[in-house]
Amino acid sequence: MSSTATIDTSPPTNRGMRGALNRDAFRKSIPLLAVRVPAAQTTKFMKSDIVKSRVLDIPKVRTVIPDAQDSKSRLVLLRDKDEESLSPEIRSFIEKEALGFAPYNLELDYSYWTADEILQAVLPEHLCETSPTSFTITGHLAHINLKDEYLPYKYVIGQVILDKHKGLRTVVNKLDNIDTEFRFFKMEVIAGESDFVVEAHEANCKFTFDFSSVYWNSRLHTEHERLVSLFNPGDVIADVFAGVGPFAIPAAKKGCVVFGNDLNPSSAKYMQKNADDNQVNDRVRVSNVDGREYIRQIASEAWHRPFPPLGLPKSSKQRAREKRNQQQAKIDGPATAPDDLLPSRRRIDHFVMNLPGTALEFLDSFRGILAPFKALPDFKTIYDTMPMVHCHCFTKEIETADAITDIRRRAERALGHALPEETTFHFVRAVAPKKDMYCVSFALPRDLALGGK
Template sequence: MSRELSSRSHLDTTPPRYNGPLFPLDKSAFQKTIPVLATRVPAHHTSFILHSDLTRKYLIGLPKVRPVVSDPSAPDGDRLVLLGVSDPAELSPESLQLMESKGTGFTHYNVVLDYDYWTASELLQAILPEQLREGAPVGFAATGHIAHVNLNDEYIPYKKTIGQLFLDKNKTIKTVVNKLDNIDTQFRFFEMEVIAGNPDFVVEHHESDCRFTFDFSKVYWNSRLHTEHDRIVQMVQPGEVLADVFAGVGPFAIPAAKKGCAVMANDLNPVSYTYLCQNIKDNEVTDEVRAFCEDGRDFIRNVFTRVHDTPFPAYTGPKLSKTALRKLQKQAARGKVDKETSAAQNTRNKIDHFVMNLPDTAILFLDTFRGVLADKAIREAYSTMPMIHCHCFTRELEPEEAENDIRQRVEKALGVSVQLDGVELRKVRSVAPGKEMYCISFRLPSEVACNEE
């Protein structure tokens, strides 16, 4: 190995082994002194040393450690440029010559690392017994000011220590919770315990340029689904109508509405419904989103009639500024824009997409679509059947077997054994060992929707 590549390898920055109390931690025990070589350089030459190709590769290069410091023996004199070596002999001849020509000699300097230097993950490696280090938690999912972790049983004795570390090392986090195994079977939210910080569960979370407020302990929210939320929203085009059967607090509904979609949003959980209504108002999409709090089956049965009988106004493009809106109103008053006639002709009275994000049981709700368009007057609006985006779990780990499993369950619920039109199956995430989350997207078969029996 070349001298340049090995120059920093001897700097051991791992935290010292910790043998103090687990909670609260004795932070003063985390201190380490690392002797390094420093070159004395006049203040006006430090920039040259820092940026020269010959010398910058030898800089100390430690995060949170400034490469230029004052000389403790002469605070108002030359600066010390800290190097990642302990002896001038480790420098290349060219680098040594340059430092000698620009500097006034070498000295040794002690870099002191303390609790604030190391990350939570690094400190945890110093605290845990050796047999627990490899699988130790390295991070968390953040929802607003709350960090939530899922600790395995072997780490439960260290939960307060883990909570303190995550709290100390992340300034935006005010509360750390551990999700328990129990989950509310009706409303899907997890039971959790506070392991650090304040027991404040009402969060303000930002996603997709939207602001969501909710009580994290009483509603379902998963920040890891951000990519999936965005993917579905991108599939729905401005001017279309989306029916969100299990809307929660609005992670699909509100971004879609801000994009220009009309949304029928439903959730059975009254707490989710309350926050959904608040988020609709806070994000200024009250004209685009209609909220409901009822069973998913009732919502599916009724939503076709609701949209048909009370259609959404025509989509007129992105929201206009007040000035542009006033100008358009003046043109309409002068007869240049027949806005009312245009709106009447293009009102949105049919549903283009359904999203069903209840992966544990959503497939079981698909039988409700049988006969939803049996009414001829409503059916006439549907020259094209709606797309359904149904989330689900499967225990099959191989993609081909997972697809067969999901297709069979979907076709059994729909009551048709046909090749689903426009079907797309996408893996969303691995939920647990032996448990995968998928989304199956397909066009609702007309023989299912129009069944008059």
């Protein structure tokens, strides 16, 4: 007796297909047996325990279809190919309750199969075990890292991924060469448009950027959220390697003010655009300088050119209400000054250093950054507590204790100072075998910041 398992719905094999994808090569006709049932009796027929076990059950295939020969009847597809495979009991029931049997050919084409199923039919057998269907989506763009053995089939792989995922317009493959100065990687388009300007959404913020010229990692969204959760409204944030603003923009929307910096001109450009688009440009100040130079001068900028007093960011409804009130004020007279402004702040509360490959090497830049202000009468009041430093880094040590020892040693060597006792080491993610990402967070030692050892 037939069963679903005996119905082969796998795509036709087309091993070694390269270059252009031939979708017409993926067609399959499967002969089945159908039962013609009066339309009004279809539901009752389908619920019968006798016939229920023989009804076709294949993903994405309708069990009941219109009858091309009679609009008043329906065809119920069975998992059998002929009447002889049915038991006498089932045949007797169908002869009594239905209008008879009819042959039916189930036609499957390229649209039926998943990306993985198509690639399993295209790639050489020795490459099928680890079919390359894993990729990262950013906006309309999919990014895949193809191993060398898959490169001869890259255009077919790219086209299949593009076809099978709605919303995608571009598929790129990462190339070996990395831009060491600005962190973004070289890529090649293997399917779709050469359109790298994408729109991503994270933490209720919209980010626009050129994926080919900036660094963006969707896998870090939980780390972005974690760190921003440590900030309080009104905090002053210095984001040393800010990229396009995955920390800076959500922090600003939370009510912080942010000095955002990135050496990459493209990153700085899009960070400013994202501040504008998310309506936080009054609380994000963008710069485009080397991280070491930035650390050495940002405390001075925060001290001498602080952000003005600002209220908490408003929702779209609040902004609309405020606009109506302003229009009414023109009629009623001048409005009073808002009473919900947060005071201007000259102390930096948090430094964010998300450049895990080299950020630890920049820690020496903190030596003496507050020395120019220590003699000022209000210095001790303003810097009654020291800024927190959140520095991302990689380690080759997999065991937690060994990783902490390694990171502590490297951080203290760069600082020229012991880390405080309350330092935390947060595991972010496993990047590769024997390569983990951490975030070390500590209060900047006061004597170090004032120029001591």
